[in-house]
Amino acid sequence: MAADKAEMDVLKKECDGLRTQIEAARKGVNDGNMSSAAGSATDVGRVQLKLRKSLKGHLAKIYSMHWASDSRSMVSASQDGKLLVWDTHTGNKLVAVPLKSAWVMSVAFAPSGNLVASGGLDNMCTVYNIKAASPKTLRELDAHTGYLSCCRFLSDTEIMTASGDTTCCLWDLETGKQKIIFTNHIGDCMSLALSPDENTFISGACDSLAKLWDLREGTCKQTFSGHTSDINAIQFFPNGNAFVTGSDDCSCKMYDLRSDQEVITYQDASLNAGVTSLTLSNSGRLIFAGYDDFNCHIWDSLKGEKVGVLSGHDNRVSCTGVPADGMGVCTGSWDSFLKLWN
Amino acid sequence: MSGNSSNSVIQAQKLVDQLRVEACMERIKQISLTAGDLVRFCQDHRRSDPLLTGIAASSNPFKDKKTCVLL
Numbered sequence: 032m033a034a035d036k037a038e039m040d041v042l043k044k045e046c047d048g049l050r051t052q053i054e055a056a057r058k059g060v061n062d063g064n065m066s067s068a069a070g071s072a073t074d075v076g077r078v079q080l081k082l083r084k085s086l087k088g089h090l091a092k093i094y095s096m097h098w099a100s101d102s103r104s105m106v107s108a109s110q111d112g113k114l115l116v117w118d119t120h121t122g123n124k125l126v127a128v129p130l131k132s133a134w135v136m137s138v139a140f141a142p143s144g145n146l147v148a149s150g151g152l153d154n155m156c157t158v159y160n161i162k163a164a165s166p167k168t169l170r171e172l173d174a175h176t177g178y179l180s181c182c183r184f185l186s187d188t189e190i191m192t193a194s195g196d197t198t199c200c201l202w203d204l205e206t207g208k209q210k211i212i213f214t215n216h217i218g219d220c221m222s223l224a225l226s227p228d229e230n231t232f233i234s235g236a237c238d239s240l241a242k243l244w245d246l247r248e249g250t251c252k253q254t255f256s257g258h259t260s261d262i263n264a265i266q267f268f269p270n271g272n273a274f275v276t277g278s279d280d281c282s283c284k285m286y287d288l289r290s291d292q293e294v295i296t297y298q299d300a301s302l303n304a305g306v307t308s309l310t311l312s313n314s315g316r317l318i319f320a321g322y323d324d325f326n327c328h329i330w331d332s333l334k335g336e337k338v339g340v341l342s343g344h345d346n347r348v349s350c351t352g353v354p355a356d357g358m359g360v361c362t363g364s365w366d367s368f369l370k371l372w373n
Numbered sequence: 374m375s376g377n378s379s380n381s382v383i384q385a386q387k388l389v390d391q392l393r394v395e396a397c398m399e400r401i402k403q404i405s406l407t408a409g410d411l412v413r414f415c416q417d418h419r420r421s422d423p424l425l426t427g428i429a430a431s432s433n434p435f436k437d438k439k440t441c442v443l444l
Binding site for chain 2: 035036038039042043045046049050052053056057059060061062063064065067068069071072073075078080083084103119120215250251252253254268269270272273287289290291292294312313314315316317332333353356357358359360371373
């Protein structure tokens with residue numbers, strides 16, 4: 032219709048104008064980059080971590096793992112249809128949760144340690160009480176119209192989910208209902224991370240964009256571009272002013288919130304594998320990124336250099352995590368093993 | 374048929390609304406300053422990062438403890 036076309040043209044013009052305005056504002060604060068600022072930082076040298084434990088127990092590909100706040104327990108999810116809760120100090124399995132749907136893609140531990148949540152191709156996020164005599168299903172959060180790619184507890188009463196239906200959602204666990212739906216991505220949401228103060232969260236999606244959201248207002252505050260393919264992993268830098276993303280375009284990037292743009296890219300000509308997962312050491316200096324090439328590569332977050340590698344898995348590294356006390360790194364793989372390094 | 378074009382118009386309007394929100398953001402800090410803050414944070418927390426400082430074998434929670442046998 033002619034009227035619609037005219038309206039589209041006006042909107043497109045406004046869109047282009049706003050984009051130009053935003054780019055100009057970003058350029059205005061771009062007076063240097065991370066590498067130059069990092070000149071004064073001490074060198075980290077080669078980071079050589081040893082394999083301390085290989086946790087055997089899953090019978091199929093591991094898709095996700097998450098540390099408990101006590102830095103000792105850890106939960107892992109495999110498409111063998113089970114969640115396993117481990118005591119990482121002894122290597123013993125504490126709890127096994129059988130899943131209704133084996134196609135799990137994400138798992139999370141509640142800060143209290145009482146609950147775990149998981150979900151995947153069943154489009155649901157199921158919450159379990161693991162402190163009961165035998166694991167009990169507490170809630171089945173069923174409203175997403177696409178797969179569940181990531182879930183993170185705020186507390187025993189609230190949980191965030193990211194989905195292939197392009198939305199993220201904040202749920203009330205007491206009612207089992209959605210509190211806020213975050214819409215703005217135009218591709219499957221693959222990953223989310225809560226800010227240290229829990230007022231905001233970031234999401235990475237298949238539209239190659241990362242977005243910062245106000246958790247309570249439900250609004251998208253900032254959008255970060257730069258990647259040229261799906262963003263699979265996203266984590267906050269420990270002070271909450273920056274975040275790191277990992278993508279199928281084989282690179283990781285650090286974005287700064289206050290200057291609203293990318294400040295460094297972590298990539299290497301010899302690395303031709305997509306990034307599946309990432310986690311940071313406690314000071315934020317080291318980035319542990321899991322790749323499709325079966326390794327977890329270690330990057331110096333400030334200088335942008337590769338400083339080490341965790342080799343040992345026989346298949347893609349699908350998940351990584353550093354516990355709250357920073358005492359090690361856990362890697363999980365499609366080879367069905369979890370490995371602890373420090 | 375106005376169906377499809379109206380949808381595109383709605384999508385375009387949503388995009389413009391979002392861009393307006395993002396354009397209003399105050400980008401007050403220069404990258405050199407924000408990057409400096411990140412560097413300072415890493416340096417300040419260096420000593421409390423076990424993966425940087427290393428962990429003594431006796432206090433390593435993941436290391437398998439070898440048992441001593443008195444013969």
